[in-house]
Amino acid sequence: MAGWLLAGTALAHAGSLGSAEPVSVPSWLFALTGGGVVVASFLFTSFVTDRELIRAIHDRGPTVPVGPFLAAGRRVLRLVGLVGLLAVVLVGLVGPSAAVANLAVLLVWVGWWAGYAMTVYLVGDTWPALNPWRTLSELLPSFDRPYPDRLGAWPSVAALLGLVWIEVVSPLADAPRLLVAVVLGYTVLTLAGAAAVGRETWFAAVDPIARVFRYYGALAPFQRRGGSVTLRVPGAALTAGETGVAVPTGPRSDARRPVRADGAGVGRDRRALVDGLDDVAFVVALVWVTTFDGLVSTPAWAAFGRPIVAAGVPPLAVYLGALAGGFALFLGAFRGASRLVRRSAGTYVTTREIERRFVLALLPIAAGYHLAHFSGYFLALSPTLAAVLTDPLAPPTALVVLALPNWFGGVQLAFVVLGHLVAVWVAHAIAFETFTGRLQPIRSQYPYVVLMVAYTMTSMWLLVQPYAAPPFL
Template identity: 30%
Template sequence: MSDTTVVAHGLGAEYLPLPYTYALIGGAWALTASFAIVAFAWRTPKLDPSRGGIALPRWVTRAVDNRGVRRTVALLALVVTVWVGVAAVAGPDDAESNPLPGVFYVLLWVGVVVLSVLVGPVWRVLSPLRTLTARARRRAPRSYPAAWGHRPAALGLFTFVWLELASPDPDSVLAVRIWLAAYVGVLLLGWWFVGDRWFARADPFETYSLVASRLAPFRRDPDTRRVVLGNPLAHLTTLPRRPGMVTVMAVLLGSTAFDSFSSFPLWRRWIDDLGEGSAGATLVSTAALLVFIGVVAGTFWVATRATGGVTRAQRAELPGRMAHTLIPIVVGYILAHYLNYIVERSQAVIAQLGDPLGRGWNVLWLSDIHPEYVLTEHPTVSSTLKLVFVVGGHIAAVVSAHDASLRLLPRRHRLTGQQALMLTMVAYTFLGLYLLFGG
C-alpha cells in the first residue's frame, strides 16, 4: 500500500512505555508464567459454553430475533452499499477523492472485526448479497460439498490480503472495483448453484466475521436460546470444526504479520530497488506473503500434532479441533496493527462519504467531520494499547489451548502434549511484538 498507509499501521519502539527489549522479553515471560499458572491451577476443563452466563432481559433476545429489526439493519447496510457503489462506478478515479478504497480497507476490513468482537457475527445480517437474495426462494440444483468447508473463504481472504499487501497498486480505485466485481460475481454464481450455504462457507467477510465473533461476550444459551453475557474464552470453543478453518487462521495471522514486516526499512529498500509496482516487486511480495502464511500454518499444524497417546486419526483432527485457540492471537494482533485505522482513518473515510462524487456535496453533513488524531497525538498511549492487545491475546490463547488440551488429550499427555504449542505461541508473541514495533 502507499506510504501513508504504512505509516498509519504502527508506531516505533521509541514510544513504548518501557524499553523495547524489555517489552519483547516481558511478553514472552508473561506467556510462560501464564502457562505455568494454568498448568498447575487449572486441572479440569472449565471453558464450557453451555455453562451459565448472565441472561440478559428478554426484550434483548426479542429485539435481536425480530425480523423487522433485522430487515431494517440489512436495508440500511444495503443503502450504504448502494451509496458506496455510486462512488465505485461514477466517482473520481483517484483514491484521495474517492471513498471506495477507504471504505474497502478501513470500514469493511477492520470494521467487521470490531463489530463482530463486540456483538457477534454481524456480516450475516449486513451482507448486501444476502439481503438481495433473501426473497429469491429457489431450490438450488446442488448441495454444498461438506469437504470444501471454509476453503473457498480462505482463498477469498487470500485474494483480499494479496490486493492490499502484494499487488502493484492496492490503493487504485480500479483495482478495488475489479476485486469487488469478482467478489459479487463469484458469490452470486455459487449461490445460484448451491444456495445460501455458499454465503456461509465461501464469503470471506462472513467467515472473517464468524471467526472474530467467537470472542464476543454475547452468545445464545443452548437450552433457552436467550442472549446471555458469558465468558468470551468459553465462546471460542463454539467455532465450527470444518475443513479450511486452520487455513483461514493462517491467512489472517500470516498476512497481518507480513504487513508489519513490509514496513521494515530493509524490505522497503529492496522493493524500491526492484521498482515499487513492478512485476518483480509484486512477485517478491507475493512469495513473502505466502511464506508468512505458510509458516503460521506449518508451525501450528506441527505443534498441535506433537503429542503422544493418540491414534493417527485423532492426531490428524487436532489442528482443526485446536484452531479456535488462535482466535485471540488473530484478533489481538489485528486490533493492535490497525488501531490507528479504527480510531482515526475511519473518521476521514466517513467524511468522504458526504461527497462521494467530488461535486462539493455535504450529504447528512458528513463532510463537516474533522478527524481527531487522538492516537497520533498520544503515541505512548497508542503503543501501550497495542502492546496490551498483542500480549493479552496471546495469554488468552494459552489459557484456551490449555483448556482444550485437557478436553482432547489423554491424561498422561495433557501437559507434555501442550509444550510444543506453548513454545510456538511464545515464538508468535516474540515475533509479533518485534514486527509490530521493530520497524
C-alpha cells in the same frame, strides 16, 4: 491540507500491523518481553486444574431473551448493508478522486474492515444479517448444484490469501475506482457462486469474508442461542468448538458436533467450527495474513525484496511467493507442534483431532493482531469518515485526522499481548476438555506454548518497526 496528507499516508497501507509509534528501547527487548509474558501466563494457568471450575467460568453467564427483536434487527441490518454497498459503488465511481475524501475508501477500510470488524470479536457476530451479498443472493434463484465435497473449505483459504495479496500489491486504498472494480467483481462472483451451489453452502464453505467473521464471532463475549443472547467469557465458545449461531456447513452439514470429555454434546443447533485440515488451514491463514500485511511494510522486507527484484524476478511474484511460502511455514509449524503435543501428552488422541481442537486457540491471536493496528487506525480516521459522511460528493476541504499520543503505541503492544494471553487460556481449557487427568493436559500444552511465544515475539517485533514503503512495487 496537512490532514489530507496524513490521512493519505494512513490509507496507503490500510491493513498493516506495523507502524506503531517509535519506541525508545530496542525492539528485541519488546519481543522478548512479550514472549516472557506468554510463558508466565502459561505457568499461572497451569495451577487451574479443576475441570468443573474451568467449565463454570466458560459456561455460566447471564442470558437475555431477544426473540421479539431479532426479526426487526435483522431487517435493519440488511438495509444498512445494502445501503453501504450501494454507497461504496456509487460514491467510488462519481465521488472525489482523492482517496481520503472519498466515502467509498473510508467506508470500506475505516468503517467496515477496521471499526465493524472489531465489533465482531469484541461484541458479537452480526455479519450474517448485515452481509449485503447474502441479502442479494436471497433475491436470486438457486440451482443447488452439488458442491464437490473434496474441495471442502479450501477455496476460502485460497480466496483469503488472494484478497490479501491484491490488497498488498495494488493501490486499493488509494484508488476509489479500482476499489469499486474489485467490489463489483467480488459481488458478481459471490452471487454467481451462491446461485450455483446454494446460499448456505457458499457462505459456509467458500466465501472468505463470511468465514472470517464467523470465526471472529466465535471469540466474542455475546453468543446467540436460539432466541436468546448469552454473555460469556471471551473465547468460551472456542473451547467447545461452537459456532456463534446455528449455521449449516454446506457440504459438511452432517459433520459431527463437538463432544466434551464427559460425553455431552454442546447442543443440537450447534456445528463444529473446525472439522478438517481445510478449516485448520483457514484459521492459520487468518493469523498469517495479518502478520504478512505487517511484514511487507518493514525495512527488513524492503531489504529482502530489493535484491530479488534486481535479479529479474517480477515484484508481484516476490509478494505471491512470500505469501504462499509464509503460509506454508505457519501451517507446517502448527501441524508440527500438534504432532509434538501427541508425544508430550502421551495420548491416543489422533493428531488430526488435536489439530482440529487446538487451532481455535489461534483465533485470539489473530484478533489481537487486528485490534493492535486498527484501533489506532480507526480512532485517527473516524473524524475524517464522519466529515465525509455529511456530504459524500462534496466533502469539506479541511478534514480532521486525530493525532494519537505517543503512549498509544504501548496500548497497541498491550493488545497483542492480551490476544496471546487469551489464547493461552483457551488452549488450557481445550486441553482439559480433550485429555484426562491433571498432568496430561498441562504437558500437552508445551509445544503450543513454544509456538505462541514465537508468534508473540514476531508480532511484537513487527509492531514496533517503522513504516517503510517497499521501493520495488
